[in-house]
Amino acid sequence: MSYGDLTGRTVVITGASKGIGARASRVLAQAGASVVGLARSVDELTALKYDLENDGLSFDFGVVDLVSPDASEQLGQLMAKHVPDVFINNAGATRPAAFQDVTVDDFDAVMRLNLKAGFFATQAAVRAMTAKGNTGLKRSIIHISSMLGTVALPGRAVYSATKHALEGLTKAMALDLASDGIRVNSICPTYIETPLTRPLMENQAFVDYVTQRMPLSTAEQPIGKVGDLDGALMFLADSALSDLVTGTNLVVDGGWTAQ
Ligand SMILES: NC(=O)c1ccc[n+]([C@@H]2O[C@H](COP(=O)([O-])OP(=O)(O)OC[C@H]3O[C@@H](n4cnc5c(N)ncnc54)[C@H](OP(=O)(O)O)[C@@H]3O)[C@@H](O)[C@H]2O)c1
Secondary structure, eight states, X not given: OOOSOOTTOEEEEESOSXXXXXXXXXXXXXXXXXXXXXXXXXXXXXXXXXXXXXXXXXXXXXXXXXXXXXXHXXXXXXXXXXXXXXXXXXXXXXXXXXXXGOOHHHHHHHHIIIIIIHHHHHHHHHHHHHHHOOXXXXXXXXXXXXXXXXXXXXXXXXXXXXXXXXXXXHHHHHHHHGGGTEEEEEEEEOOBOSTTTHHHHTOHHHHHHHHHHOTTOOSSOSSBOGGGGHHHHHHHHOHHHHTTOOSOEEEESTTGGGO
């Protein structure tokens, strides 16, 4: 299914090799965008390119380790070539641990990817956008945050801190970039089935907990599917649908944070 129209638009997305990023690449390419996906795994990116091109969709990729020292330079070059109309800051990771057990290594790893690398990857995208100047429709930046950007859960101190920070960054960027015709928003998903959450879903106690916490959870589908984010992504990506929407978050959490 396709919503909106991104024909002629370039979408650059981090963390495209799997999970939410791979699905977003497909759904935005189906809407007509030329999608450029970034990640470390050349095999997964190559397989995704094969699948999408087989379906007649436009997908290219760049192999980038977002936390490597030369990431900024690589991203600058890549985005000068593929100037994004839509940039999706999606790559992220977690290391669950109770607050008192978090190590400096855990803290640095999650902060470095979820916040610092995302911040500077997005900055590289914005620099490429502003260097090119206005092209008609507003451009869009989407941070893939989390419901843990609006609430907390036990054992997620660092992850939650990074996602709350992304919510602040969304608002600050929206103010700084409005005059450049760039909208900045975030999507806050609940638990979604991806390689990130697969280990959690093998734990029946966790599944029972989620089922009890999320009003729209069902026995057949206790947590969300990657496709549950399709509509939110399209709405925020397509400026014809969300021209006046900036500095806000779109919570896709089955009612989790409503209580
Ligand atoms: N799944 C959920 O329940 C859920 C809920 C709320 C929010 N989110 C957020 O959604 C985003 C995507 O999550 P996901 O579940 O799709 O995760 P995932 O399946 O683990 O995918 C993570 C993506 O990030 C890439 N990545 C990780 N480290 C990287 C690095 N150093 N450099 C470049 N790319 C890197 C991975 O690619 P490579 O390994 O190939 O580098 C992969 O494409 C994250 O920000 C996450 O916090 C997820």
